[in-house]
Structure formats: structure tokens, C-alpha cells
Amino acid sequence: MSADTLSVDTRLAPQPGTGSLRRFTRRRSTIAFLMTLPLLLVIVCLVAYPAAYGVYLSTLNRTMERSIGLGNFEILFDTDTFWNVVWQSCIFAITAVIAKALIGFWLAHMLHHIPTKGQRKWRGMLLVPWVIPPALSTLGWWWMYDPSYSSINYLISIVGAPPVPWLGEPIWARAAIIIVNVWVGAPFFMIMYLAALKSVPEQLYEAAAIDGATGFQRLRYVTVPMMANIISITVLFSLIVTFANYDIVRVLTNGGPRDLTHVFASYAFQVGILSGNIPRGAAVSLFMLPILAVCAFFVLRGVTRRNKEQM
Amino acid sequence: MAQVSLRKIVKMYEGDVQAVKGIDLEIEDHEFVVLVGPSGCGKSTTLRMIAGLEEISSGDIAIGGTVVNDIPPRDRDIAMVFQNYALYPHMSVFDNMAFGLTLRKFPKAEIKRRVDEAARILDITPLLDRKPKALSGGQRQRVAMGRAIVRDPKVFLFDEPLSNLDAKLRVQMRTEIKKVHQTVRTTTVYVTHDQVEAMTLADRVVVMNQGLIEQVGPPQELYHHPATRFVAGFIGSPAMNFLPARVENGAVHLPGGAVLPIPEARRARYAGAPGMDLLFGIRPEHLTDHRPGLPNRADITITPEVIEPMGMETLAHFHLGEARDCCARLEPTVLAEPNVPIVLSADMNNMHLLDAKSGRVL
Numbered sequence: 001m002s003a004d005t006l007s008v009d010t011r012l013a014p015q016p017g018t019g020s021l022r023r024f025t026r027r028r029s030t031i032a033f034l035m036t037l038p039l040l041l042v043i044v045c046l047v048a049y050p051a052a053y054g055v056y057l058s059t060l061n062r063t064m065e066r067s068i069g070l071g072n073f074e075i076l077f078d079t080d081t082f083w084n085v086v087w088q089s090c091i092f093a094i095t096a097v098i099a100k101a102l103i104g105f106w107l108a109h110m111l112h113h114i115p116t117k118g119q120r121k122w123r124g125m126l127l128v129p130w131v132i133p134p135a136l137s138t139l140g141w142w143w144m145y146d147p148s149y150s151s152i153n154y155l156i157s158i159v160g161a162p163p164v165p166w167l168g169e170p171i172w173a174r175a176a177i178i179i180v181n182v183w184v185g186a187p188f189f190m191i192m193y194l195a196a197l198k199s200v201p202e203q204l205y206e207a208a209a210i211d212g213a214t215g216f217q218r219l220r221y222v223t224v225p226m227m228a229n230i231i232s233i234t235v236l237f238s239l240i241v242t243f244a245n246y247d248i249v250r251v252l253t254n255g256g257p258r259d260l261t262h263v264f265a266s267y268a269f270q271v272g273i274l275s276g277n278i279p280r281g282a283a284v285s286l287f288m289l290p291i292l293a294v295c296a297f298f299v300l301r302g303v304t305r306r307n308k309e310q311m
Numbered sequence: 312m313a314q315v316s317l318r319k320i321v322k323m324y325e326g327d328v329q330a331v332k333g334i335d336l337e338i339e340d341h342e343f344v345v346l347v348g349p350s351g352c353g354k355s356t357t358l359r360m361i362a363g364l365e366e367i368s369s370g371d372i373a374i375g376g377t378v379v380n381d382i383p384p385r386d387r388d389i390a391m392v393f394q395n396y397a398l399y400p401h402m403s404v405f406d407n408m409a410f411g412l413t414l415r416k417f418p419k420a421e422i423k424r425r426v427d428e429a430a431r432i433l434d435i436t437p438l439l440d441r442k443p444k445a446l447s448g449g450q451r452q453r454v455a456m457g458r459a460i461v462r463d464p465k466v467f468l469f470d471e472p473l474s475n476l477d478a479k480l481r482v483q484m485r486t487e488i489k490k491v492h493q494t495v496r497t498t499t500v501y502v503t504h505d506q507v508e509a510m511t512l513a514d515r516v517v518v519m520n521q522g523l524i525e526q527v528g529p530p531q532e533l534y535h536h537p538a539t540r541f542v543a544g545f546i547g548s549p550a551m552n553f554l555p556a557r558v559e560n561g562a563v564h565l566p567g568g569a570v571l572p573i574p575e576a577r578r579a580r581y582a583g584a585p586g587m588d589l590l591f592g593i594r595p596e597h598l599t600d601h602r603p604g605l606p607n608r609a610d611i612t613i614t615p616e617v618i619e620p621m622g623m624e625t626l627a628h629f630h631l632g633e634a635r636d637c638c639a640r641l642e643p644t645v646l647a648e649p650n651v652p653i654v655l656s657a658d659m660n661n662m663h664l665l666d667a668k669s670g671r672v673l
């Protein structure tokens with residue numbers, strides 16, 4: 001493609017004179033540029049500018065009057081709460097993404113093996129958690145987590161176990177947040193994996209069955225490698241979204257008890273908006289960037305490599 | 312290595328589609344059997360039942376004397392080559408070929424020895440490190456065969472393995488498959504819709520039509536002694552001509568008034584023919600330009616509509632009465648022209664008479 005446009009350019013370039021403007025607009029590269037322009041504008045306005053502005057903000061002092069360089073980061077690195085947030089975010093995101101991926105994979109497999117007619121019905125129902133606005137569904141969960149009057153502890157009491165202080169104890173609160181996040185996010189994995197499953201040629205399974213593979217071996221040596229790209233892209237995408245998750249923590253625990261369930265986004269909000277130190281809030285959010293960038297680098301490199309080899 | 316027996320095999324798909332309607336077939340050890348027939352006649356279904364990829368609705372399949380109806384594909388000790396090769400795109404050629412052995416926990420050295428050996432037979436040693444994507448169609452085909460060979464299974468199954476190749480490569484790979492079979496001697500069931508492939512490869516050809524076997528026999532036998540109109544028309548290219556005919560006074564009477572005397576040796580065979588509604592069947596290669604003096608020849612005058620010079624021969628297309636799309640093969644030296652009548656000579660030793668109603672060859 002690029003070689004192609006290049007050759008068009010060199011052919012047309014050395015012909016000055018009348019109509020050169022028209023020729024300029026007719027060039028393929030010009031047209032291509034014009035057609036991508038709206039997208040470039042959107043990216044500049046909604047991505048590049050806010051990101052650059054965020055970087056700029058993070059270097060200011062509290063009153064946003066003068067630059068203090070990396071001062072905000074230095075202060076953050078000295079507080080236990082911040083490191084706690086880093087840990088909590090990583091544990092939250094990684095556990096939740098793994099759980100979503102596994103459950104999504106399992107659901108996709110179940111769906112894939114029921115006939116098309118019933119499949120549509122089940123697929124629709126299983127997508128419901130994903131399409132409800134999370135702030136609302138989280139509110140529902142908040143009720144269900146209520147220690148004394150609500151359904152979850154009631155069910156637990158039937159089994160005879162003592163009630164669980166879901167949102168009161170840090171360890172349970174963390175679990176509660178992860179459960180809700182998994183509940184909301186697993187259908188996304190399910191739908192992506194279902195599409196990927198459908199694209200694996202049936203004959204590969206037949207070939208593997210004849211080659212001697214058991215059901216599990218077919219999964220291990222055919223399905224998973226064939227889905228590797230979708231799996232890694234979905235995981236990356238979900239990791240980014242989960243790292244930046246805000247609403248579930250905000251609604252369920254608001255960071256409590258004792259700031260022990262904060263993740264980057266809710267902590268940044270607390271520091272930047274609620275406590276009024278916007279530059280330091282910006283610094284908190286920016287800290288996600290290197291972590292995600294490293295993940296993205298490795299995942300996308302793997303995808304490119306596999307694409308080159310297999311497609 | 313093993314025999315394969317099919318006994319009264321029936322396959323019903325959902326919705327009452329009867330794809331295979333009761334097939335009996337005994338395949339000997341080391342034999343190369345080709346299932347041939349038009350698209351949709353149930354060849355693939357039969358093969359897939361042997362492989363265990365499709366359940367058998369009724370009947371028994373035995374491989375090497377063991378009934379395998381309820382044995383999953385992986386325990387049947389068979390290998391299959393698919394039309395679109397079904398290579399694992401994420402594995403190298405070596406891993407593709409080694410996969411079956413790896414799963415069966417063969418020692419590394421043994422796997423390497425077998426893969427190298429198969430790669431040598433198939434001439435793909437330099438490709439072992441590549442991924443399937445980096446191979447041409449013919450090379451993929453070889454890898455797919457290699458995957459079957461390394462397993463050293465009881466039976467090879469091929470489902471239209473050459474259909475995705477271009478014409479030239481197809482002929483080349485056909486020879487290749489025959490060579491491989493002569494080397495490894497594994498019992499082989501091969502499915503194709505191409506009668507040329509069937510004739511060239513098979514020890515025995517099984518002609519199928521609409522879920523049933525029409526005829527089983529060595530290629531030459533099917534060619535010279537077809538049992539039904541279907542087989543007579545299916546085997547051979549261009550196809551056999553069928554002309555409506557009557558038999559009177561020891562001669563075949565064709566529309567348009569041609570009278571072709573039946574050779575002495577065949578009179579007894581056609582004793583019951585007079586009075587029946589018949590079809591006179593004759594292959595284009597037995598309907599040639601006029602050659603006086605040859606025994607058991609009869610003359611027919613036709614008017615060619617189209618002349619096709621092929622180089623080594625010339626095809627003349629004509630119609631005779633009701634029978635359209637007839638064809639004769641002429642020597643290239645014969646100067647035939649469209650719409651100019653020409654006298655042809657029918658080789659009556661190779662004629663066939665068929666019952667027009669039942670389609671049976673008399």
C-alpha cells in the first residue's frame with residue numbers, strides 16, 4: 001500500500017503547470033489523508049490533547065500556579081496509601097481479568113455447543129450484565145451485599161455459615177468488587193470468544209481427533225492457539241478498562257474501609273476532585289500509563305508476530 | 312495394515328436425509344479403493360463413517376476384523392487427508408506431521424526419524440521449519456499426506472485431496488499418491504468425483520450413485536463391462552453415446568435408418584433383445600472415421616455440428632434423431648467439417664445394449 005502510493009507520487013510530482021492543484025487533490029495519498037482527517041482530529045482533540053494536558057497538570061503545584069516538576073510523584077511515592085493503591089489496582093485488575101477470561105471462555109464454549117436457535121436466546125440473556133449501566137447494576141449488588149438484610153448473606157445462612165461482612169472488611173470488600181467487575185465484564189469475553197470459536201475451521205478438530213487428540217487436547221492444541229490473538233487482544237483491552245475502572249469502587253465501597261479498596265481511578269478522583277489537589281490526582285492517573293504501556297507492547301508484539309506467521 | 316468391511320451401512324442425517332442407503336463393501340489389506348460418483352452421492356459420508364467422524368445409523372464397520380462402530384476416531388488407527396488439507400496453522404510443518412505421534416507419546420528420536428523419512432519420501436525436507444501459510448497448495452498437500460504417513464496407520468482415508476489444486480499439479484500429485492501407496496502399501500480408501508482420478512489410482516473402483524453402490528470392479532472392468540447405464544455414462548471421457556435402438560434380424564437399427572450388424576460372438580448374449588426398448592451404447596473412441604476392411608465394423612453416416620481438433624485426435628459432435636450431444640473421435644488427419652456429412656465406423660466388438668427402462672446393460 002505505501003509502496004503503491006509512493007510510486008503514484010513520483011510519477012505525478014515532476015509535472016508542474018496548469019491543473020497541478022487538481023492533480024494534487026487527486027493523488028491517492030492526498031485523498032487518503034483527507035479521508036482520515038476526521039479521525040485524526042478526533043484523536044487529537046479527545047486523546048492527544050487531554051493526555052498532554054494531564055502530563056502538564058501533573059507537574060503543577062496544588063494551586064496550579066507554578067511548576068514543581070516531578071514533585072507530585074515524589075510526594076506520592078512517599079505515601080503508603082499510594083503504594084497501597086498501586087498494589088490494590090494491580091491485584092484487582094489481574095484477578096478480575098483472569099476470572100473474566102476464564103469464565104468468558106467457559107461460557108463461550110457452552111454456548112458454542114448448543115444449537116443455533118437456543119443459542120441466540122442464551123447469548124442474549126448472558127449479555128445482560130454487560131449492557132446494564134454498571135453504576136445501576138452495582139447499586140443492586142450493593143444491596144445484595146448488605147450484611148444483615150440481603151440475599152447473599154441469607155443464602156450463606158441457609159448453608160449454615162456465619163454472615164460475611166461484605167463491604168466492611170478490606171479482604172471481603174476487595175472480593176466483592178472483583179465479583180461485581182467479573183459479573184459485568186465476563187459477557188464481553190464470552191461474546192469475543194464465541195466469535196473466535198466460530199471462526200476455527202471444524203476440520204481442524206476433525207484432523208486433531210483423527211490424530212489422536214482427546215477433547216481436552218483439542219482445546220489445548222487447536223482451540224487455544226487458534227484463538228490466541230483474540231484472547232490476548234481481549235485481555236489487553238479488558239486490562240486497560242479494568243485498571244481504569246471507577247464506578248464499581250465508587251458505588252460499592254468508595255475506597256473504604258480505610259482507603260484499602262481504592263484503585264487508580266477512584267483514588268485519583270478522591271485526591272484530585274474531592275480533596276481539591278488536581279495536579280496530584282493527575283499524577284495518580286498518569287502512573288497507570290507505564291504499566292499499561294508495557295502490557296500493550298508485549299501483547300501487540302505477540303499479535304503481530306502470529307499474524308505474520310499464520311494468517 | 313488391515314481390511315475394512317462395510318456391512319449394510321446406512322446414514323440418516325437429521326431431517327430424514329438418507330445420505331447412504333445400505334452399502335456392502337469388503338476392502339482387502341493393501342488395497343487402494345476409490346469411491347467415485349457425482350457430488351452429493353454419499354462418498355464423503357461413507358468415508359467419514361469409516362473415520363468415525365460421523366455416526367453410523369445402522370450397519371457395521373470393521374477395521375482389521377474389529378467392529379469400530381463405537382470406537383472414537385483417535386482409537387481407530389486411521390489417518391485422513393482432507394480436501395482443504397486441515398493443517399494446523401500455528402504449527403510448523405514438522406510439528407504438523409509430528410502431532411499425532413507426540414500425542415501418542417512416541418520418543419523424540421523416533422518422531423524425528425519418522426518425520427524425516429516421510430519428508431524424504433514426499434520431498435519436503437527443506438520445508439520442515441515453515442508454517443503452512445508459507446507453503447503453496449501442492450506443498451500443503453504433501454504435508455497433509457506426510458501427516459498421514461508418519462502415523463503408519465491401518466488405513467489411509469482421502470477425501471477429494473486433489474480438488475483444490477490446479478489441473479497440472481493435480482496430475483502430478485496423482486502420480487505422487489500412487490507412488491507413495493506403492494511404497495508404503497497401506498490400505499487406502501480414496502474419495503473423488505473425478506473418474507479419471509478413480510481409474511488411474513484404483514485397484515478397485517466403487518461407483519456410487521444416490522447413496523448406493525452401482526458397481527465395484529477394477530478400472531478396466533468398469534470401462535469394458537459397465538453394469539448399468541449410470542456406470543457406462545460416468546466412466547470414460549468424453550462420455551459414452553446412447554442412441555435409442557431396436558434389434559431385428561441380428562442387427563441394431565438406429566433412428567435415421569442406420570443398420571449395424573451385431574458380431575457373431577455376441578448374438579447369443581442379445582437373444583432376448585428383439586422387441587425390447589433399447590439403448591445402443593458406444594464410446595466415442597469406438598466410433599471413429601471410416602476404415603474399410605476391419606472386422607466387425609459397421610458404418611453410420613452423421614452430420615457433425617461442431618469439430619474440435621485436439622491435436623492427437625479430433626472430436627466430432629453430432630446428433631442422431633432424438634439423441635443429442637453425441638461424440639466421435641477421429642484421426643487428426645481426417646478432414647471433417649461442420650455440416651458436411653461423414654461416414655463413421657462403429658467398432659461393434661465394443662458396443663453395448665442397454666434396457667432403456669431399467670438402465671441395465673444386457
Ligand SMILES: Nc1ncnc2c1ncn2[C@@H]1O[C@H](COP(=O)(O)OP(=O)(O)O)[C@@H](O)[C@H]1O
Binds near residue numbers: 350351352356357
Ligand atoms: N451434516 C449433514 N446434514 C444433513 N445432510 C447432509 C449432511 N452432510 C451431507 N448431507 C447430505 O448427504 C448427502 C451426501 O453428502 P456427501 O456424502 O457429502 O456427498 P459427496 O461427498 O458424495 O459429494 C447430500 O445430499 C448432502 O446434502
Ligand SMILES: [Mg+2]
Binds near residue numbers: 354355356471
Ligand atoms: Mg464430498
